[in-house]
Amino acid sequence: MFQAHAALFLYATSPVHMGAGQAFGLIDNPIARERHCEHPVFPGSGLKGAIRHRFHALPGWIEGEKGEKLLDRLFGPESQSGNLHAGAISLGDAQLVAFPVRCVKQGYVYATSAHALARAARLLAQLGIQDVPAVPATLAANECCAANPELLSDNTLHLEAFEYHNSRAQEDKLKAMAGWLAKHALPAGEAHDYFRDKFARDLVLLADEDFTWFAKNATMVEPHVRIDNKTGAADDGGLFYTENLPPETLMLGSLMASRERSEKAELEAEAVLQHVTQAIDGQILQIGGDATTGRGLVAARVIRGNSR
């Protein structure tokens, strides 16, 4: 089916609104979440569309039919077109790896859980990436593992309104994982040095339920109103609430490529993956909604199984 694979890490540098449509719930415009664990998710279809769109902005992009033809060969043609064939590149849903949480010390931490790390490790293994460190064991509720002593006061970690008792049993595994992710998952380059260092230092392990609680309840919720053209003040009846994934969130998705499936069929899977990797690796992509209000900027990083 697919002959070439790569991991796609996405690090949010602005709030991201990958919407789940209108909802009967707490918030009028919630973000998309996985049903079983309620972690935020970037649906693959949304990523695929955003990446296809991104090709148009590349240097050397050929306007008009020739360029669109290449996109059809990579991503698949429009559903109404005469010669139907599947695209050659597949984008998986991106899942949550680490989530920023306000902390009394050091500003914020990158929170994660055994469940989130185990899922990341499983996906990386599926994609043929072999040097991923072992996953730390699950913690009990109200426990945490923070490798950086600067985060603790009296062996206690204070996140938002909650206290977690630090236990050191998983510290070595957590440090190894934090180091690996800082090196491979966070964006490269000098501009991101601070965040890579902080991630390696301040990745904190929480119990699965505690982590999920923050991923559910510590997102950015903003009120929006409509402005009355005459008065310049807020109009009646235009109030709604929108949810965003906060900046500094780390997500992990997948890129899978097959041989080109159109009649031409000249691109091998490796070439397909190369095309897409060149377009997005190390770049800032815009995904999801509200692009014109600065939403949805993510730094993309593509990791191959043989890349060291």
Place this chain on the structure above:
Amino acid sequence: MSTTTEKNKTPATRTTLEQQRAQFAWQCAQEGVQLAGDEYRNLAKAAPALIMNNGLMQTLAFYQDKNKDHHRALAAQLRRWIMKRAGGNGQDPGFQPMMDLLLRAQPDRYRQATDEALRILRWIRQFAAAL
């Protein structure tokens, strides 16, 4: 806060917890809309964001401070539901006793109280908008 029993406390038929929330919220929304109309509707609409961005205790204290009809109504409804789910009799404990309980609560109990407040608001804000 005493421990929550999952035993069903409503008489006669066994209903799911979510049905009980809906029943309670339906009464709350009717009371609130009758009392303060749009002011109550907008307060209920804004409440989840207030709790998510600032925390349950801060939100309850803010309502207490504002102290208009719609603030009083919604705050009392939230307190009643939180206490009901914590094994109480569904009476409003009042602002101070509720804050004392929350201040002393273990983190997981405080989190449960927050979750219950959000779960009941999910229904209240929809019902209030529909009435």
